[in-house]
Amino acid sequence: MYGLDNLPFGAAEGRLWVRYGDGALDLSAAAARGAVDERLAASTLNPFLAGGRPLWTSTRAALRKLEFTNLTPVDELSMTLPFEVADYVDFYSSEQHAINASRILRPNSPGITPNWKHLPIGYHGRSGSVVVSGTDIVRPHGQWRDPDGVPEYGPTRRLDVECEVGFVVGVPSDGPVPTAAFREHVFGVVLLNDWSARDIQAWEMAPLGPFLGKSFATSISPWVVPLDALEAARITAPAQDPPVLPYLRDDRTGYDLRLTLEVNGTVLTRPPFHQMYWTAAQQLAHMTVNGANVRTGDLYASGTVSGSDPDELGCLLELYRNTRYLADGDTVTISATAPGPDGSVIGLGEVSGTIRPAR
Structure with missing residues (x-):
């Protein structure tokens, strides 16, 4: 249910994550090595959300090419609001x-x-x-x-x-x-x-x-x-x-x-x-x-x-x-x-x- 066709985004421990199976990939670390856009090296999704559909599409394509190894178990993450709610x-x-x-x-x-x-x-x-x-x-x-x-x-x-x-x-x-x-x-x-x-x-x-x-x-x-x-x-x-x-x-x-x-x-x-x-x-x-x-x-x-x-x-x-x-x-x-x-x-x-x- 959480494979390459899904890849939902969340926030925990002051960082952003993408879920794969029962684990999650640290997007701050991925951004630091240039694998994803630097706007994902944030504590909420808002900078990434504002980037628009071209950024969303290119990021999804980039994530689907990554090797999802050394993941953090989802159960070990203390999840926070994934984005700052405006209205x-x-x-x-x-x-x-x-x-x-x-x-x-x-x-x-x-x-x-x-x-x-x-x-x-x-x-x-x-x-x-x-x-x-x-x-x-x-x-x-x-x-x-x-x-x-x-x-x-x-x-x-x-x-x-x-x-x-x-x-x-x-x-x-x-x-x-x-x-x-x-x-x-x-x-x-x-x-x-x-x-x-x-x-x-x-x-x-x-x-x-x-x-x-x-x-x-x-x-x-x-x-x-x-x-x-x-x-x-x-x-x-x-x-x-x-x-x-x-x-x-x-x-x-x-x-x-x-x-x-x-x-x-x-x-x-x-x-x-x-x-x-x-x-x-x-x-x-x-x-x-x-x-x-x-x-x-x-x-x-x-x-x-x-x-x-x-x-x-x-x-x-x-x-x-x-x-x-x-x-x-x-x-x-x-x-x-x-x-x-x-x-x-x-x-x-x-x-x-x-x-x-x-x-």
Whole structure:
């Protein structure tokens, strides 16, 4: 899963690494001997990300020619955030998740909102609380409303997970990024857990959307898988009806990423990313169409990945219909694979976190 067709990048011990099998190659040492670009002799991927697709392509070619010997075992590395997160945006792009959430949280509503099929809905999150896999998650405090409608304050009683895929921006822009330019700006993907306090979220949502119910923590996997490693996983995303506005029209490229959610080692669900209604290219185009720029290190997430079957739902809210949530001590792990060339499998690693009691 981590052979020459993959070669994901990560950071540990103040250096950058590329993974090969169960080991990792020190890229600072490789840069010192001239085997790779000197921008990989850094503590984060940001200088390399800013170099753009020609650098990414040439580096991938150079790495595939190296002998992967004398590797450091991955288990011996203390992984850190692979890149410095600039801005963080989270979307809401699974039609099945949108339908399910509406039915559970707003049973008397007509369903998904009228705008949902016309634009990829999103919100700006908190980049400073993005953490690397393995970081403990402290149960957050906030306000919620009791059954009688009276506001209460204290630790959340409904702590949830959301299985998502994050896209890592490399090349900045000075304005809108059209859908056709997606691959010129986005380097790769990570797995992402959008931890969610459902009771806090429900009370604060109107009228401006999520705030404290989401901003306390977002976990990402430590290895960034290049888009180039996912060529064999490209598929045609679901057809869109009604037709979208011109700036959102794209070639419908999606990715066949197969996620798995485990709690305390038990598999609960396997969400299918290929069913996502809005593509990553459309998301990037929409969040910049007003003239907003993107920066190196920007991270934007797909939103909860949910499929049409009961064993494909991407959060506990959907799985247990708002009746069961995370307890202190629970460990959550999201992992994923993708099809690779000639029947091989590309590993996307995992993102995990253990819930600690409120302080």
